[in-house]
Structure formats: structure tokens, C-alpha cells
Amino acid sequence: MLLSKLLAQSQHPEGWLGKIMMKLWNRAYFPMVKWSLGFVRTPQNGTILDVGVGNGLTTKYISDSASSSLVTGIDISETAITAARKKNTADNLSFFVTDVEDLPFPNHNFDLITAFQTHFHWNSYVRGLEEIYRVLKYNGQVIIACEKVKLNYFMSGDKNGEYTKRIAKNIGFTKLNTHYYQGWLYYHFTK
Incomplete structure (x- = not known):
């Protein structure tokens, strides 16, 4: 029963338990975020979308790194x-409750789209990637990063990242790269 409550919170944080979980995630996953962002040049004077932001720590970090860019964070959880x-009130930063599978943004809108520790919770991973592709500018970049152990649990068919690379290629992404480090997995795609 406790495990199912914690798993539900990881997909859709709510209430006081969701707030506590988000603080714990920040400590556990923020080093992975920094490592992942080290592979790309954060666009300046551009537009960036962060998917599944939790309490916004990663989005704020991206905003600080790209202070001349407009940064948008989304999550399905109102909490x-x-x-x-x-927590995050920078002028270049905004947050919206929305689902990655039905993004309310125009086509070819973002230079960089990130998703940290979230893609394995999407109801339809393929649909989420299709929407990301739609709103990504040509030559735009996508970063998806997570703990490999989460893939083993939530997406056992993608333990080595081959499934993700195959569907990303089918959607139209190019330059499909993966990196591994200390149990983390990083995907980098371009359009």
C-alpha cells in the first residue's frame, strides 16, 4: 500500500506528501540534471521547455543558465x-499545468526541450515524443535523462535505450545519442 502511494506520487505529486517527495527528488536528481545539461549549449535568446518540472528546481537552473531565453516549465500536477x-519568479520563467501529450504551444516553438526523470511516467511515450517533435524548432535539441533503474522498473522494454532511439528515429529525430554515467542514462536528439 505504501509503495503504491509513493509510486502514485512520483507520477502525479499531490498534497503534503507530494511536496516532500519533490524536495527529496531535488536532492537525488539534481546532479543528473547538471551532468545532462553539460552535453549541450544552452540557447541564449531562445525558447526552452522543461517537461515534468516538479517544484521547478531544474527549470530555475535552466533559466539561470539562459537568462536571455524564455523558459517554460510544465507538469500535470497542480501541486x-x-x-x-x-519558488521561482524570474522574469524569463513561466509555469503551466499541462500534459506533454497535448502541448498548448505552436509548431516549431522551442530551441531546447528537456525532460528529467519523467518520460517513463507519460501515458503514451510515443505521443509525448510526437508532441515534443511538433513544438521543437528545426535544428532544436531534446534532452531526456533518467536513472537507468527507473527504466528497469517502469519501461523494462527500454533498458538499454534502443526502444527510445527507434521510436525517436521513426518520428523524425536525428543525431540520436545516448550516454551513461553512474547509473544515469541521457538521450540527446535533434530535429
Whole structure:
């Protein structure tokens, strides 16, 4: 029963338990975020979308790194977005409750799209990647990063990343790269 509650919180943080979980995730996953972003040049004077932001720590980090870019963070959890808005008030930063599978943004809108520790929770991974492709500018970049152990648990058919690379290629992404480090897995795609 406790495990199922914790798993539900990881997919959709709510209430006081969701707030606690988001703080714990920040400690555990923030080093992975920094490592992942080290592979790309963060666009300046561009547009960036961060998917599945939790309480917005990663989105704020991206915003600080690209202070001349417009940075948007999304999450399906109202609790997460409320926390993100309270903690992160930079002028170039905005947060919205929305689902990656139905993005309310125009085609070819973002230079960089990131998703940290979240893609294995999407209802339809393929649909989420299709929407990301749609709103990504030509020559835009996508970063998806997570703990490999989460793939073993939530996406056992993609333990080595081959499934992700195959569907990303089918959607139209190019330059499909993966990196591994200390149990982390990083995908980098371009359009």
C-alpha cells in the first residue's frame, strides 16, 4: 500500500506528501540534471521547455543558465506547478499545468526541450515524443535523462535505450545519442 502511494506520487505529486517527495527528488536528481545539461549549449535568446518540472528546481537552473531565453516549465500536477511558481519568479520563467501529450504551444516553438526523470511516467511515450517533435524548432535539441533503474522498473522494454532511439528515429529525430554515467542514462536528439 505504501509503495503504491509513493509510486502514485512520483507520477502525479499531490498534497503534503507530494511536496516532500519533490524536495527529496531535488536532492537525488539534481546532479543528473547538471551532468545532462553539460552535453549541450544552452540557447541564449531562445525558447526552452522543461517537461515534468516538479517544484521547478531544474527549470530555475535552466533559466539561470539562459537568462536571455524564455523558459517554460510544465507538469500535470497542480501541486507541482503551484510550488514551482512560488519558488521561482524570474522574469524569463513561466509555469503551466499541462500534459506533454497535448502541448498548448505552436509548431516549431522551442530551441531546447528537456525532460528529467519523467518520460517513463507519460501515458503514451510515443505521443509525448510526437508532441515534443511538433513544438521543437528545426535544428532544436531534446534532452531526456533518467536513472537507468527507473527504466528497469517502469519501461523494462527500454533498458538499454534502443526502444527510445527507434521510436525517436521513426518520428523524425536525428543525431540520436545516448550516454551513461553512474547509473544515469541521457538521450540527446535533434530535429
